[in-house]
Amino acid sequence: MFRRVRALLLIAASLSAGCGEQADELVIVVIPKGMTHEHWQSVRRGAERCAADLLASEGRRVRIIFDGPLRERDAMEQIRIMDRRVATGADGIVLAPQHSRTMTACVRRAADAGLPVVVIDSGLADPDHFVKYVATDNYRGGCLAAEHLIGELKKRGKDRPKLILFRYAVGSESTEQREKGFEDTAKRLCPDAVWLSTDRYAGSTRDSAMREAGPLVFQFREQVDAIFAPNESSASGTVDVLRSQGLNGKVLVMGFDSSKPLLHAIQSGDVIGSVLQDPYRMGYLSTWCAVRYRLGEDVNANRTQMDLSTGEYVVTRENVESESIRGLFDPELQARRVIDVPRFPKRGAMP
Amino acid sequence: MPDVSPKRLALPAGPWAGFAAVLLLFAALLGYEGGHGTFLSGGNLEVLLHEGTIPAVVALGMLLVLISGGIDLSVGAVVALVTVVTMRVYTAVLASSGSGPEASLTAVAAGVLAGGLCGVANGLLVTRLDLPPFVATLGMFGVARGLAVWLAERTTLAFPGGVTPDWVVTVGKTSFLNPGLLSLLILAALVAVLLHLTVFGRHLYAVGSNEATARLCGVDVRRTKLGVYALSGLLTGWAGVLMFAHSNSGNPTLGEQLELDVITAVVIGGASLGGGRGTVVGALLGVAILGLIKNGVSLFNVPVEMQYILIGVLLLANVALGRRRGR
Helix, strand or coil: CHHHHHHHHHHHHHHHHHCCCCCCCEEEEEECCCCCCHHHHHHHHHHHHHHHHHHHHHCCCEEEEECCCCCCCCHHHHHHHHHHHHHHCCCEEEECCCCCCCCHHHHHHHHHCCCCEEEECCCCCCCCCCCEEEECCHHHHHHHHHHHHHHHHHHCCCCCCEEEEEECCCCCHHHHHHHHHHHHHHHHHCCCCEEEEEEEECCCCHHHHHHHHHHHHHHCCCCCCEEECCCHHHHHHHHHHHHHCCCECCEEEEEECCCHHHHHHHHHCCCCEEEECCHHHHHHHHHHHHHHHHCCECCCCCCCCCEEECCCEEECCCCCCCHHHHCCCCHHHHHHCCCCCCCCCECCCCC | CCCCCHHHHCCCHHHHHHHHHHHHHHHHHHHHHCCCHHHHCHHHHHHHHHHHHHHHHHHHHHHHHHHCCCCCCCHHHHHHHHHHHHHHHHHHHHHHHCCHHHHHHHHHHHHHHHHHHHHHHHHHHHHCCCCCHHHHHHHHHHHHHHHHHHHCCCCCECCHHHCCCHHHHHHHCCCCCCHHHHHHHHHHHHHHHHHHHCHHHHHHHHHHHCHHHHHHCCCCHHHHHHHHHHHHHHHHHHHHHHHHHHHCCECCCCCCCHHHHHHHHHHHCCCCCCCCCCCHHHHHHHHHHHHHHHHHHHHCCCCCHHHHHHHHHHHHHHHHHHHHHHC
């Protein structure tokens, strides 16, 4: 048995030694938070499109490896994947950290090994060991949500609307930014608004959102005019509850992110609007930055410009079928988009 | 002098066959893919050992429990609880004394102890209340997970001020000289000695093979079982401390499905859920096989869902083969 194992190892070793890697190919590993959301598939398509464009425009070969944990609550597996990829060699890593602090150590290990890490989607607590942060401006997204919702309420003659801010979860940085943006802007635009509830949390799934929203909506069913839910699952859960209590269409719901059911709800008027991110652009630009860094360019102006925003867009009943909105998530339209890329100087060329 | 017959020390053939099958599969993939020899690089061997350390430590405890004829479904939740307890104690001691080493030592001791306490609780539920181990540890699974989330106040705990102590950095790094890895080797040797060269070990196999006969022969079944769960708890506690270092945090969601992974590994390694069978080498081989599959699926860019299917098929094939041979 021992001999057989050794023979196998020898075969495997000779196979691997036989064919070397192409020297000029850059390997970029894209590590999402999880595998089961459409959001990450768009990130992947964006990264692969960037590789295709680089080959077409300057003949540069870039290989995208998309490798992430199956579940979004599996920080250990994400750390494992980082360590694996650092140990086995790559030219750059694009990471959507599951947690802003837990992931700092392995990003640091990657930096120590000389690998550039581009952080996407959610922030990382340690700013010194990655080269660029490519993400949605969540605060601005929250502001846009408030502007649209307050506008719609005023159209309906509600100058002193009664609002519910249905929060997502304690400690989730991106959604807290959205909530803050929403609150700040709504208070500025409409100081007379009455806030019925701002301290209830939807939790991480549509299921938990329904459980929390049920009693909340029931309690304020005679008063509430509008609800803001800061992500897809909390918005979907809220709509489910409103439908079950016969309040859909009467209470305005403003969401964030999209899914097919949520887009249908926007078309049917059960949801007044949602703020969409641009994960395709996120995947594209993060890959671009990783490659440019690898080619010796200064992608962050000597660490003074770390952030690159990928844009946020309000989707409503009027524009939900438009090409610009559908291009954010529809694979066919994504493939037809042209992404503008930032240009960087060579590193060391700065004074 | 305890019995050290060659038959008992002989390596189980099943795990080796599984190991060879996995290697063969990835060798075939290497040939198919061409060019990407990273799977066999020295760096990846370090990574494999690093990834396997925590499940291997837990597997040692699970092995003892399985040999005794029991099962422990609480290990994943206990690991999570231990990471949270360790971080809480570290933060508290650091705040009151200001001494990093003192805080680290107290925290590690508290973490291992928390694991041990959960183990003792499991053991008491099984021996004093006569609960089936499946039920007792399923209850502990819920209690420990809930306690972890409560203690962490529903979030993930990070090091105070973002300052990670040096030993945590060292344990988190992949290296052949990783202290966690070295501790695994020592613990594995100790468990092997315990199983094969001590009276406790002989009693353990006896209880697992046939509890009634063991009792008739004068074995204190209760004490043996209590000892097994306590030891398993301590080992899980140590695994929790390693997890705390690897993940750089106290995180109540860690270790989900760890119990299933570890039971799978130990069973692939030749242990029987019926009790009375299993070896340290087999259990470690089982962990290695699972680790190889996870690592290989990732590095060969096979769709991640394949890893679950492969592990499932391997488990079934291995146990079915073992049964045929045993007949």
